[in-house]
Amino acid sequence: MLGRRGTLKFLAGPPLVWLALFFLLPLFLIAAFSFRAGSGAIGPSDPWAPSVEQYQEVLGTPAFMRLLGVSVLVAVGVAGFATLLAYPVAYFLTFRAGSHASLYLTLLLVPFAVSYLLRVMAWKLMLGPEGGINSLLGSLGLTEEPIGLLLYSRPAVIITLVYVWIPFAALPIYAAMQRIDRNHLEAAADLGAGPWARFWRVTVPLSLPGALATFFMVFIPTVGEYVTPSLVGGTDGIMYGNIIQGFFTRSANWPMGSAMAMIMLGLTLTLVVVALRVVDLRRVAA
């Protein structure tokens, strides 16, 4: 018969083994590959010579660094816009929607259940030269010529990604607002705070962790995006992730691609650690 200790081994063992084998080991492998001399599709059986040449090349190529910067900016922009647009929605659901909140939340989340590619494709149709926006404007007689710049640009990537993330972005903020003790708001009102003072000094600080969670839950997948840019970004709209993918497909150079992936991973982890510090400090302060 299994005791509590034996049960623990049974419970913690399989997840630990699975995650070590298929999460930590692959990450370790790209780390190893990134410090490897040479280029091309080097197999694991090929001779292994340690080197930092990949990192030197990535960091020394202004085009790569610029693209990394742009990708971070795009991700900050997408996460920022999505958070800002989702915040009033979450506020509405928490404080104004009343007994319909559950229905309103469901309506908001249905688009998120629609296939990601389909939603990107929808914007490709909307933004294209013969697409929804242009042909609608044209058939209404508002424009003579289709507006050509809508599709295949960086703004197209940003618009599409903000669209893709808004429904999800409302969730962490909504959860944080749900947890706000209404007595705090009542106390603030009793002490003479008007609606705006209550909003800025009670609701905003208490919902900030949710907003930060939203920001990072959108930022992380966006900074590594390569699918959406390849569909609506064109050559002007590519991101750092497209280059990484390229090194593993078209122009096979696995050590180089690994080094670029490691730099992206390092950057993401750093940002998350910094963000956790900020949120924790707030909790200590409160």
Added chain:
Amino acid sequence: MTPQAARLGRRGSLGVGRTRVPLGPFYGAMLALLYLPIAILFVFSFNAGTALSFPIEGLTLDWYGEVLDNGAMLDAARNSLVVGVGSATLATALGSMVAVAVLRFRFRGRSLLLALAGLPLIVPFVVMGVAFFLLFVAVDVPRSLFTVGIGHSIIAVPYATLIVLARLSGLDPALEDAAMDLGATYPSTLRRVVLPLMGQTLLSAWLTCFIVSFDEIALAIFLVGGDPTFPVFLYGQLRFAQRLPVLIAMAVLLMVGTVALTLIAMRLRQARWAERSPYRL
């Protein structure tokens, strides 16, 4: 409504004002913006012409008929189904194990286990995809639906862990102590007390993991062999403008399925969200 909520409600309607920001219309506008592009796609799936522009050339159900004749597309959808079921089952099992171990046991490495189960959430998919790619090349395993399933099981573990953790932390451990005082072993307590109480939560976690897998493409592109999953297949076909209407028709059909699953998953998880205070700001 609780008495406290009622009291707050009265106070709210009596003295405390609220800002005049028109949040209702804002919500309505966001909703319209979210649904419009999908609605346009939906319209084009019934359009008689292949050009995706207004005005549409007439209504037809042909594209939906062609879906049924497109063997490669149906195969891809079936592949996604298989991968989704497999990876969701695995991820839900692993996530539940982590949740029970972390909440019901004190042991060294407890926070490490929790961190490990949550970490896949903060690694960009392109990095994870490249890492898996190298792993399967290194151990000389040909890429297939099986490798996609392994990849999806990893990215779904955080979701399963968090969902089960949230529910289990609200479950009184005294129930388990009582069962064990009455002579049940811990494994049989888990099976006969905890599992029945967690049924809805586990189903909700499973559905969430399934949807994560079913819709996933950034990782899958690196992991598929000859048999594509549906998103990978769709991605490969998008450049052929002529085929778009059929693809849209298929995607609309799948959308009905995933939307239904998502709503079920939400229903199962959200019973408690219903209680709310009418106190307004």
